[in-house]
Amino acid sequence: xxxxxxxxxxxxxxxxxxxxxxxxxxxxxxxxxxxxxxxxxxxxxxxxxxxxxxxxxxxxxxxxxxxxxxxxxxxxxxxxxxxxxxxxxxxxxxxxxxxxxxxxxxxxxxxxxxxxxxxxxxxxxxxxxxxxxxxxxxxxxxxxxxxxxxxxxxxxxxxxxxxxxxxxxxxxxxxxxxxxxxxxxxxxxxxxxxxxxxxxxxxxxxxxxxxxxxxxxxxxxxxxxxxxxxxxxxxxxxxxxxxxxxxxxxxxxxxxxxxxxxxxxxxxxxxxxxxxxxxxxxxxxxxxxxxxxxxxxxxxxxxxxxxxxxxxxxxxxxxxxxxxxxxxxxxxxxxxxxxxxxxxxxxxxxxxxxxxxxxxxxxxxxxxxxxxxxxxxxxxxxxxxxxxxxxxxxxxxxxxxxxxxxxxxxxxxxxxxxxxxxxxxxxxxxxxxxxxxxxxxxxxxxx
Amino acid sequence: xxxxxxxxxxxxxxxxxxxxxxxxxxxxxxxxxxxxxxxxxxxxxxxxxxxxxxxxxxxxxxxxxxxxxxxxxxxxxxxxxxxxxxxxxxxxxxxxxxxxxxxxxxxxxxxxxxxxxxxxxxxxxxxxxxxxxxxxxxxxxxxxxxxxxxxxxxxxxxxxxxxxxxxxxxxxxxxxxxxxxxxxxxxxxxxxxxxxxxxxxxxxxxxxxxxxxxxxxxxxxxxxxxxxxxxxxxxxxxxxxxxxxxxxxxxxxxxxxxxxxxxxxxxxxxxxxxxxxxxxxxxxxxxxxxxxxxxxxxxxxxxxxxxxxxxxxxxxxxxxxxxxxxxxxxxxxxxxxxxxxxxxxxxxxxxxxxxxxxxxxxxxxxxxxxxxxxxxxxxxxxxxxxxxxxxxxxxxxxxxxxxxxxxxxxxxxxxxxxxxxxxxxxxxxxxxxxxxxxxxxxxxxxx
Ligand SMILES: Cc1cc2nc3c(=O)[nH]c(=O)nc-3n(C[C@H](O)[C@H](O)[C@H](O)COP(=O)(O)O)c2cc1C
Ligand SMILES: Cc1cc2nc3c(=O)[nH]c(=O)nc-3n(C[C@H](O)[C@H](O)[C@H](O)COP(=O)(O)O)c2cc1C
Numbered sequence: 007x008x009x010x011x012x013x014x015x016x017x018x019x020x021x022x023x024x025x026x027x028x029x030x031x032x033x034x035x036x037x038x039x040x041x042x043x044x045x046x047x048x049x050x051x052x053x054x055x056x057x058x059x060x061x062x063x064x065x066x067x068x069x070x071x072x073x074x075x076x077x078x079x080x081x082x083x084x085x086x087x088x089x090x091x092x093x094x095x096x097x098x099x100x101x102x103x104x105x106x107x108x109x110x111x112x113x114x115x116x117x118x119x120x121x122x123x124x125x126x127x128x129x130x131x132x133x134x135x136x137x138x139x140x141x142x143x144x145x146x147x148x149x150x151x152x153x154x155x156x157x158x159x160x161x162x163x164x165x166x167x168x169x170x171x172x173x174x175x176x177x178x179x180x181x182x183x184x185x186x187x188x189x190x191x192x193x194x195x196x197x198x199x200x201x202x203x204x205x206x207x208x209x210x211x212x213x214x215x216x217x218x219x220x221x222x223x224x225x226x227x228x229x230x231x232x233x234x235x236x237x238x239x240x241x242x243x244x245x246x247x248x249x250x251x252x253x254x255x256x257x258x259x260x261x262x263x264x265x266x267x268x269x270x271x272x273x274x275x276x277x278x279x280x281x282x283x284x285x286x287x288x289x290x291x292x293x294x295x296x297x298x299x300x301x302x303x304x305x306x307x308x309x310x311x312x313x314x315x316x317x318x319x320x321x322x323x324x325x326x327x328x329x330x331x332x333x334x335x336x337x338x339x340x341x342x343x344x345x346x347x348x349x350x351x352x353x354x355x356x357x358x359x360x361x362x363x364x365x366x367x368x369x370x371x372x373x374x375x376x377x378x379x380x381x382x383x384x385x386x387x388x389x390x391x392x393x394x395x396x397x398x399x400x401x402x403x404x405x406x407x408x409x410x411x412x413x414x415x416x417x418x419x420x421x422x423x424x425x426x427x428x429x430x431x432x433x434x435x436x437x438x439x440x441x442x443x444x445x446x447x448x449x450x451x452x453x
Numbered sequence: 454x455x456x457x458x459x460x461x462x463x464x465x466x467x468x469x470x471x472x473x474x475x476x477x478x479x480x481x482x483x484x485x486x487x488x489x490x491x492x493x494x495x496x497x498x499x500x501x502x503x504x505x506x507x508x509x510x511x512x513x514x515x516x517x518x519x520x521x522x523x524x525x526x527x528x529x530x531x532x533x534x535x536x537x538x539x540x541x542x543x544x545x546x547x548x549x550x551x552x553x554x555x556x557x558x559x560x561x562x563x564x565x566x567x568x569x570x571x572x573x574x575x576x577x578x579x580x581x582x583x584x585x586x587x588x589x590x591x592x593x594x595x596x597x598x599x600x601x602x603x604x605x606x607x608x609x610x611x612x613x614x615x616x617x618x619x620x621x622x623x624x625x626x627x628x629x630x631x632x633x634x635x636x637x638x639x640x641x642x643x644x645x646x647x648x649x650x651x652x653x654x655x656x657x658x659x660x661x662x663x664x665x666x667x668x669x670x671x672x673x674x675x676x677x678x679x680x681x682x683x684x685x686x687x688x689x690x691x692x693x694x695x696x697x698x699x700x701x702x703x704x705x706x707x708x709x710x711x712x713x714x715x716x717x718x719x720x721x722x723x724x725x726x727x728x729x730x731x732x733x734x735x736x737x738x739x740x741x742x743x744x745x746x747x748x749x750x751x752x753x754x755x756x757x758x759x760x761x762x763x764x765x766x767x768x769x770x771x772x773x774x775x776x777x778x779x780x781x782x783x784x785x786x787x788x789x790x791x792x793x794x795x796x797x798x799x800x801x802x803x804x805x806x807x808x809x810x811x812x813x814x815x816x817x818x819x820x821x822x823x824x825x826x827x828x829x830x831x832x833x834x835x836x837x838x839x840x841x842x843x844x845x846x847x848x849x850x851x852x853x854x855x856x857x858x859x860x861x862x863x864x865x866x867x868x869x870x871x872x873x874x875x876x877x878x879x880x881x882x883x884x885x886x887x888x889x890x891x892x893x894x895x896x897x898x899x900x
Contacts, residue, residue, distance in 0.1 A: 025628075027625070027630060028625045028628060034623055034625070034630065035623055038566045038654070038655060039566075040535075040536065040566070040567045044536070063653070064555060064556070064559075064653070065653060066636070066651055066652070066653040067653070070630060070631045070633060070636060071629065071630065071631055071632075071633045072628055072629070072630055073630055074623075074630050075630070075631075075653070076616070076631075076652075076653055076654050076655045077654070078563045078566055078567065078654070079559050079560050079562075079563035079654070081528075081529060081560075082528060082529065082532040082560055082563040082564055082567060083532070083563065083567065085529040085530070085532040085533045086532045086533060086535060086536045086567050088487075088533060089487065089491070089533045089536050089537065090536065104553065104555075104556075105556070106551065106588055108511060108551075108587040108588060109511070109551075109552070112511075112526050113526050113528075113529055115526075116525045116526035116529040116530065117529055119485045119486075119487070119525055120487045120525065120529060120530065120533050136649070139647075139648075139649040140555040140648050140649055140650065141553055141555060141648070142646055142647035142648065169523070176481050176482055176521075178474070178475045178481070181472075181475060181519055181742070181744045181747075182518065182519070183474060183481070183517060183518065183519060183520055183521050183522070184517045184518055184522075184523075185518075186517060186518045189513070189517060199589055200586075200589035201586075201587050201588070201589065202583075202586040202587055203587065204513055205513070205523075206510070206511070206512060206513040206514070206522070206523055207485070207523050207524070207525070207526070208485060208523045295628070297628045300628075
């Protein structure tokens with residue numbers, strides 16, 4: 007079997023470009039309209055994409071004065087999307103820093119049942135101070151957040167395993183609903199959590215919903231190597247992409263995992279035109295709609311330093327790279343500005359399309375070329391597709407880039423599984439509480 | 454305008470009778486099947502019912518060996534139901550004891566947006582010890598749980614108000630998405646919570662999702678009088694119902710509220726037959742399917758004392774009524790046993806249909822008579838309908854009891870509003886941060 011590309015559609019309001027909401031091809035009034043998101047997922051499913059993904063934070067991020075923010079909560083939203091789709095995976099972001107594992111295990115189990123095995127969890131540790139202040143605390147240190155996340159994952163996977171797959175008997179005649187010998191209290195006692203269990207939901211169809219992660223710091227990468235099955239990442243150049251890919255894959259063995267048990271999905275924001283000129287024109291239209299004050303606020307948020315209008319036409323000031331926030335994003339921004347010798351204004355324009363993710367403007371063939379180069383060049387197992395405007399940019403990708411990838415033999419023509427794990431080609435984990443020797447059976451179920 | 458009855462459908466797995474899952478008219482295999490619940494909500498909507506309601510706890514309650522437990526999490530589930538219904542209200546249970554107000558405010562805001570203004574929150578304080586043990590704590594004292602709940606409500610309603618209704622400008626030309634002067638940090642600093650805000654979701658369509666409650670202790674009733682707009686309650690006799698109704702309504706004035714700002718909805722489990730004999734037969738079929746061991750475990754759970762098989766044919770032992778758990782349910786059970794001189798076995802049968810709620814077996818006319826008597830006799834503003842078997846018992850209610858109530862002029866023929874508040878005849882609250890003088894305008898919006 008030849009290796010196949012995996013494609014995730016990153017859904018973000020009316021588009022990833024920060025000025026998307028001002029562009030005539032978007033409808034910002036639909037930012038909290040469930041049908042907008044259902045439509046996006048249906049477009050992605052029409053293109054046979056692996057999954058859709060919703061980012062999230064537990065604070066009002068960015069500057070709502072100049073951008074269309076404040077949409078819907080991912081888990082509630084994905085549940086509404088599940089009911090109008092059949093195959094596409096549904097990945098929601100939830101933080102381990104301000105949540106309880108029992109709630110999180112339960113909600114993902116629920117989404118996995120509702121979607122028939124299509125739930126995925128993008129695990130984040132909440133890098134911003136604004137989020138901490140909505141929970142009455144100061145932001146915990148970076149290492150502490152990852153330590154909590156690690157124990158959190160331990161608890162959540164125990165809870166998903168707490169009902170064995172065959173715990174439910176449904177024996178009406180004898181009045182035996184479940185074999186309680188196959189439903190296990192987890193009796194977890196750790197540094198951060200004491201959780202008795204079992205979960206009050208039967209085992210999710212996928213065993214464990216798919217685990218996704220996007221941390222790029224040392225701790226983040228170790229965490230990914232241990233738990234993640236798909237990793238989102240922002241990489242600007244092929245070389246950086248290759249380096250990240252090799253680095254992450256090399257870390258898996260230490261956790262007894264094979265390289266193909268984790269998929270690396272760099273971000274790509276495709277600005278698509280039927281000619282290069284058309285694509286450049288769309289890019290320029292969006293660039294002209296950028297509001298410098300907004301870009302400055304975003305950049306301040308990413309770098310952690312205040313930047314005023316007077317900074318616009320100077321180089322980026324020196325920024326300390328060690329921080330308790332999101333370490334990798336800060337480094338990426340600084341590297342980009344240094345590498346290309348950008349002023350703050352130029353940097354803002356470069357970041358506007360994808361907040362640090364790679365922007366590629368061109369024809370469908372050109373986009374497909376880039377995807378193929380990274381995929382075959384050891385930098386990606388697939389891509390996190392971040393359309394600049396939505397729904398238009400996603401429809402363009404699905405209708406013009408996907409067919410090109412299919413013709414090249416890189417991407418599926420039809421779904422081959424109804425579960426997200428199946429679509430990503432990943433095995434279904436067995437319950438740690440189940441008797442040995444059922445592994446084969448369970449992998450077969452995932453197909 | 455004549456006073457109209459309100460009807461809520463309490464959806465509980467395959468039925469409220471504890472042996473429902475063994476009855477040939479149910480399908481226990483559908484306990485985690487979203488289409489089962491979507492179908493139930495559509496049946497309720499066909500009957501023009503005000504709302505559907507999902508109970509919840511954050512532990513595996515009861516004895517899963519002998520009952521079909523472990524379904525779906527209410528908020529995720531109601532979101533999936535929202536997309537296949539148009540008018541019916543969607544009430545989810547969420548605990549204030551093991552959650553954070555920011556998450557809860559956001560999820561209900563999200564469900565309210567997704568459903569176009571049909572979200573309601575059944576506020577509970579989690580009375581069981583099993584729940585505490587899933588969150589690493591011992592169960593907080595009853596009074597402490599209600600104190601936390603009170604502050605919790607303060608925070609959540611502030612968060613819902615944090616975006617004024619007209620905060621979003623959507624002005625593309627000038628690049629002004631929102632008027633940030635109308636989006637307010639809440640800066641809450643209290644005994645239990647410190648929350649900066651604002652919420653990262655715009656104001657819910659209903660202003661505040663509908664607030665529902667079911668506590669019956671002194672603290673519970675005070676809490677309801679202060680915050681609740683609908684109250685579920687278990688009352689066995691008309692006299693008790695009248696007393697509870699008058700008591701609760703009399704408490705409202707102290708909080709500056711009118712009696713009609715809170716609806717009292719006692720539970721009723723209707724066992725419906727086209728003749729009395731048919732109804733009694735269904736009742737008996739269900740009674741024969743009861744498993745004594747299960748009934749004992751349920752009773753132990755409600756009363757807080759261990760009861761073995763040897764207790765079955767004796768009177769209920771003495772039980773202390775003061776407890777840190779659910780005070781009112783315990784009192785109801787004890788009163789019922791004493792009043793009717795029941796053995797434990799008889800008590801179990803009486804509770805099996807509705808866990809302490811009133812069970813009425815008979816023809817549709819007979820059920821309608823009871824409803825009318827309570828409604829006109831000052832014991833109810835409507836009912837919390839708890840069908841013994843689902844979907845059959847709900848379909849019977851909708852197809853046979855509802856028309857009888859309509860002919861008697863007690864119940865609507867058509868929905869008159871698309872929001873839950875509108876359907877319940879309740880006003881839309883204005884944002885506490887909005888300038889004065891907009892109250893009339895906002896009430897009009899709710900219609
Ligand atoms: C594509 C992508 C999506 C992300 N989505 C979120 C998100 O939804 N919420 C969030 O808090 N962080 C998100 N992050 C940030 C990462 O989870 C992580 O915090 C960040 O990359 C910093 O990594 P570090 O914590 O290992 O330093 C995302 C990152 C990437 C690359
Ligand atoms: C119809 C009805 C539904 C209820 N649903 C729930 C529920 O879903 N979850 C829960 O924890 N408690 C539920 N309760 C219990 C009440 O919220 C409350 O805890 C109980 O009545 C005890 O009241 P008290 O705490 O004031 O003593 C329900 C009660 C009634 C009457």
